[in-house]
Amino acid sequence: MSNDITIEKTHEDTGSKALAVKVPEDLVRRAEDRAVRRMARQAKLPGFRKGKVPLDVVRHRYGDALRQTVLEEVVRDSWDQAVDRESLEDVIDRSVRNLKYEHEGPIEFEFLVEVKPRLTLERTGGFTLTRTVEPVTREQVDEQLHNLREQKATWLPVEGEQPAPGNMVRVEVAPLEGDSAGEAKPYSLVLGEGKALPELEEKIMELLPGETRDTEIRFPDDHPDESRRGESRKLRITLHEVKRQELPPLDDDLAREVGDFDDLEALTEAIRKDLEAAAVREADSRVRDQLITELVSANGVEAPAGMVTRAVAAYGQAYGIDRERMEQFYQEFRPIAESRVKRDLVLEAVAVAEQLKATEEDIDRRIAEIAAARDTTVNEVYATLEKSKRLPEIEQALTEEKVFAHLLEQSTIAEEA
Secondary structure: OOOOOEEEEEEEOOOEEEEEEEEOHHHHHHHHHHHHHHHHHHOOOOOOOOOOOOHHHHHHHOHHHHHHHHHHHHHHHHHHHHHHHOOOOOEEEEEEEEEEEOOOOOEEEEEEEEEOOOOOOOOOOOOEEEEEOOOOOHHHHHHHHHHHHHHOOEEEEOOOOOOOOOOEEEEEEEEEEOOEEOOOEEEEEEOOOOOOOHHHHHHHOOOOOOOEEEEEEEOOOOOOOHHHOOOEEEEEEEEEEEEEEEOOOOOHHHHHHHOOOOOHHHHHHHHHHHHHHHHHHHHHHHHHHHHHHHHHHHHOOOOOHHHHHHHHHHHHHHOOOOHHHHHHHHHHHHHHHHHHHHHHHHHHHHHHHOOOOOOHHHHHHHHHHHHHHHOOOHHHHHHHHHHOOOHHHHHHHHHHHHHHHHHHOOOEEEEEO
C-alpha cells in the first residue's frame, strides 16, 4: 500500500487552482495513533490517573475531537506538500471542499486555492491619452465662499412659524400602536438635507413649535432597507424648536475670521488657486484612468472571480452593508470591484517587472515631508502611522507614483482646453 499523499491538479485558471488530495489509509491510521497518544497523556477521566487512560477509552470518549485533530493534521501536511509540488506562490486563500472521511479507508478532499495571477504585459506604452484641465468658474468660487459663510453662521430661534427647508428643527418621534405611544426619540436635523424621510420632513413642516400630532408615513419604494420598502408606520411627532440660519456678511471680517487673509479679495484668490490645483489633480487622475483602461484592453487582463468577490466584500464592510443587502450590493459594486482588481494587477505587474516597488528610503523621505508639513517630528509621524496601520498605504502610494511616472513616459499626452 502506498504511503504517499496523492495530489492532482483538476482545474486551473488565472486566479484559482483545484487540487484533488488523497491521504492513504496507513497515513490516516498513523495520524490517529499520534492524536490518541497525545490525548491520553492529557486526559482526565474518573477512575483513571492522568496519563494512564487506556487508548481504547480515549478513542471512544473523544471520538469527535480525535476526528477533528486528525483532519487538521492531514490537511496541514497535505497543504505543505501541495505548496512544494505545485510551486504555489502568491496564495490569497485556500479552502477545503468535497471531504470524504470514513471510519476506515483514506481521507479524500479538494483544495480550492486562490492565487494572485502573475501577469506578463506585452504592451505598456504607445498610447495616446487626453488631458483636460477644467477651468474654474466664478460659480465654483462663490459656492466655496457660501460654504464658508455657512460654517460661520449662527442659528436664531423662530417663534410662531412653521419650519421651512433650511431650518434646523428639534423634534421627538414616537411609534404608535393604537392609541399608545412607544418611547419617544429626540432628533435634531436641518430640513432638506436628506437626513430624514421626505414624507416625515413634510409632516414636520406642518407643525408649529410646541405642537404634537399623530400621523402616518410610508417608506419609499427605493428605501435602502428592502424590508421597509412600501411599509406604513404610525408616529407621534412633537416639534420642540425651530431655528433659522443667519449667514455672516461676505466681507473682509469673514476673510480674517476663516484664515490668515488680509481681506476678502485675498480669500477669494486663495479659493480660486485651491480649485485650480484640484482641477489639475482631477485631470491627472483621469489620464491615469485612461492609461489603465488602455493597458487592460491591450493586454487582455481579466479579474479573477475570487479577487472580485473579496474586493466587493471589502467595499461592503467599509460601507457597513448588512448580510441581507449584500447580494444586491454585490451586483451593484461588481463592475467597480472588477475595475479595481484589474488596475491593481496591472500596476503590480509593472512594479515587479521594472523593479519600481517603493524602498525604505522612499518611505523615509515621504515621512520626512509629512513631518515637515505638520511641523512635527519624523518619529511622531511614524508612531501615528504605525498605530493606525497606515504605513502600507504610504508604500502603496509611492509605488503607484513610480509606476505611473514610468508608464506615462512611454505614451503621448495630448493637452485639451
